[in-house]
Every structure is written in C-alpha cells, then in structure tokens.
Amino acid sequence: MRLLTHNMLSSNIKGVTNGFPLRIEVEKAIEKQVDFNPDFLKNMFPKIDWKALLDASRTMGYAELPDETPDSSMLDSDEFLRKFHHALLELHLEEGALVCPETGRKFPVNKGIPNMLLHEDEV
Amino acid sequence: MASRPELKAPPEIFYNDTEARKYTSSSRIIEIQAKLSERALELLALPDDGVPRLLLDIGCGSGLSGETLSEHGHQWIGLDISQSMLNIAVEREVEGDLLLGDMGQGLGFRPGVIDGAISISAVQWLCNADKSSHEPRLRLKAFFGSLYRCLARGARAVFQVYPESIAQRELILSAAMRAGFAGGVVIDFPHSTKSRKEFLVLTCGPPSIRSELPKGKEGDMESCSDDDSSEDEENQTVCISDRHRPRKKQKITKKGKGREWVLKKKEQMRRKGNVVPPDSKYTARKRKGRF
Numbered sequence A: 001m002r003l004l005t006h007n008m009l010s011s012n013i014k015g016v017t018n019g020f021p022l023r024i025e026v027e028k029a030i031e032k033q034v035d036f037n038p039d040f041l042k043n044m045f046p047k048i049d050w051k052a053l054l055d056a057s058r059t060m061g062y063a064e065l066p067d068e069t070p071d072s073s074m075l076d077s078d079e080f081l082r083k084f085h086h087a088l089l090e091l092h093l094e095e096g097a098l099v100c101p102e103t104g105r106k107f108p109v110n111k112g113i114p115n116m117l118l119h120e121d122e123v
Numbered sequence B: 001m002a003s004r005p006e007l008k009a010p011p012e013i014f015y016n017d018t019e020a021r022k023y024t025s026s027s028r029i030i031e032i033q034a035k036l037s038e039r040a041l042e043l044l045a046l047p048d049d050g051v052p053r054l055l056l057d058i059g060c061g062s063g064l065s066g067e068t069l070s071e072h073g074h075q076w077i078g079l080d081i082s083q084s085m086l087n088i089a090v091e092r093e094v095e096g097d098l099l100l101g102d103m104g105q106g107l108g109f110r111p112g113v114i115d116g117a118i119s120i121s122a123v124q125w126l127c128n129a130d131k132s133s134h135e136p137r138l139r140l141k142a143f144f145g146s147l148y149r150c151l152a153r154g155a156r157a158v159f160q161v162y163p164e165s166i167a168q169r170e171l172i173l174s175a176a177m178r179a180g181f182a183g184g185v186v187i188d189f190p191h192s193t194k195s196r197k198e199f200l201v202l203t204c205g206p207p208s209i210r211s212e213l214p215k216g217k218e219g220d221m222e223s224c225s226d227d228d229s230s231e232d233e234e235n236q237t238v239c240i241s242d243r244h245r246p247r248k249k250q251k252i253t254k255k256g257k258g259r260e261w262v263l264k265k266k267e268q269m270r271r272k273g274n275v276v277p278p279d280s281k282y283t284a285r286k287r288k289g290r291f
C-alpha cells in the first residue's frame, strides 16, 4: 500500500467519528519505482492532507518533505514535485498495521494489502 | 448463463485459490473483462485532458479490470473480499493498491477525494444474504452511501452488472438513487442475448448535463464483424466495441524499457536491501493492446 492510498483511507468502524489518519506501524517498508507524472501530482495536490502525508512518510523513514503545508506555488518546483512523487507513490507499507486513531483497532497489512474487513459488531 | 456463481457460495468462499487461478488464466475471461472495463472507463467520461486520475475498482479481483485503468495511465485502488483473488493480483504485479474489504460494509475513504469508480461483474453479489447478519438492502445502502461520500462532486461511478432479474436490477438502482446518485442503466446491444451488457452509470451530485445518460450501443453483431468474415453466430463472443466509432486520441505507447532494464533495476534495488517481488514470467511482460 502506498501513502497515496493511506492518505485517502479512514477507519470505517461503526461509531467512529474521526477515523483519519490511520496510524502506521511499520514492520517492513519497500520502495518501487513509478513513472514521474507532474500532471497527476498537481491534480492530486489539493486533495492531499499534508500533515498526514508528512507524518506517514517520516514513519516510513523518508524525511525529505517540508514541514509546512506547501502552497500551490511549490507545484512549479521540480525538486518539490519529485519529493512529493516519491512520498506519495513510491513508498509502500509491505508488512505492518494501520491503527484506528479513535479506537486503537489494528488493521493488519500483509503482502502490502491492508485487511479492512470489519467484525460483525463493528458494522 | 447456466450457473450463477453468486448462487453457489459467498464470494470469499467461491473465489478460493483454485477458482481465482482458474478465473485469471482463462484467456476468454481476460478478454471479456478487459472489454467490459474498457467500456466502463469510456462511460466514466473523464475529462479528455490526459491527466491521470485516482479511481476505485470495486470488486477488483485479480486485477483484470484494474489493468485496463493502468493501461490508460490512471492510479487506482482496488477493493475485494477474496484474499485468493488479491493474492493473484499481487502475483501479477498490478500497479494499483489493493485492499481486502467488503463493499457491503461501506467504503472507508475521506469525503470527495476519488475521481471516479468502476466495478466490473461484482455488485450483483451484494444482493445475496450470505450470512444471517446480511440484509441486502442495508448492505447496498452502506455501499452506495459511502461511495457517494468519497467521490468528488460531478464524478461518476460505472458498474457493469449481471442482475439476476428485473427485481434485482431495481433493488440495486433504487439503493443508488436513494444515496443521492443520478443516472440509470445503459444497455449495450439490447437485442442480442449474447452480447447484451448492462452498465449502471451514476453521477455524484445534483442533476446536471453530466448526469444525462449516455446511449447504449445499438445494432447487432454486424458492427463488429469484418465485412469479409463469415457470420458465425454460434462463435460470436461478447463484442461491445464498434469499429465505426472514431477512436479517442490514442496515446502513443512509449517504447517500454524492456525486461532487461527492469531485471537490472530490480537487482539494483535488491542489492540496496529493498524487498523486491521475485522475477517471474510476468515481469515486464508486454501489456495487451487497446481495443
């Protein structure tokens, strides 16, 4: 699972009001190269929750993203876009867990696939 | 259809390791799913600006439908309830992210972030009650409600479905409308038993020009058989592409980097201590062409 997906996902447990962002527990993180596409990044940028991406990328061992939420003028900087690209699309959580921020319920991640199935009493 | 898989067992049981592999190694299924996905993507009517979008593939299975999205350059997130199907998707090294989940429990995504959704041959499964706790109406409601919330306003969702009956189609459609979607059913080749295909085309947000229903493909099999080919009714397979329709601007496929290059890169990454999927015959394989 890439941080792009992490940035969209929230905990869906019944009664949870703020299930975003899921906390990441890393057992194994990997990197996979993806073609760089500035158009996609620019289109995606306004929808990204920066704080969540920043924290997630640090948890995954990547410390190059700026602390402050960048304003859209940064999208003209190739250097910024490449870092954004790397954090969003090339870092994968391979083994570990996603943790619901409200209940602490863990969603295990195996072979890169988060198990988001809810138990019957969570629906 | 002689036997409907939905009636045999719940999806996570029906699509076990054996069935998942069988499904994904049938060249007939691969071809049909690719065509259905191609048509669903066309019905999504994304802006024609060449910008890749973030899409959902609901009931993504082993990734056959998602591969069509990747071929068009889009990023996608796939959701499926069958671990076996997802395992095959991992093996096939699909480019989308995969989630193990049950659409009937609702989708857990932030509001308004997804640019579009497709679902190929999957939603009819929601009409079954596989467990005593399952109530199809509630599961459809949870599904469509959560889908509506996570889609950007004006975004579309296209579902290719095999409803078992008119009542079932109504059940699905009314759940979608109640969730706030506008739209309806588009039927390609309504007069052909073999090639008839149904797509539920939904638009998120208040009715607008965007929510006007596109037309289904008309006519009979003639439109997709070569003039000189003999008309062999029995052997006609599903055909939803119409040769007389002008092709959308075709992206010129970049010369791929090739298997050599990929293997070298993977080796480099391994040496850096990264975990890289094992090399297989699928590594850097040629993608199918477009239809």
Ligand SMILES: C[S@@+](CC[C@H](N)C(=O)[O-])C[C@H]1O[C@@H](n2cnc3c(N)ncnc32)[C@H](O)[C@@H]1O
Pocket (backbone or CB within 6 Å): B011, B012, B015, B033, B058, B059, B060, B061, B062, B063, B064, B065, B079, B080, B081, B082, B085, B101, B102, B103, B104, B119, B120, B121, B122, B125, B126
């Ligand atoms: C016929 S396969 C289609 C797979 C893929 N879309 C394709 O075109 O090849 C239907 C898929 O729907 C999935 N499915 C059925 N019910 C589901 C549910 N409630 N939630 C998520 N996936 C489901 C099944 O596990 C199966 O992989």
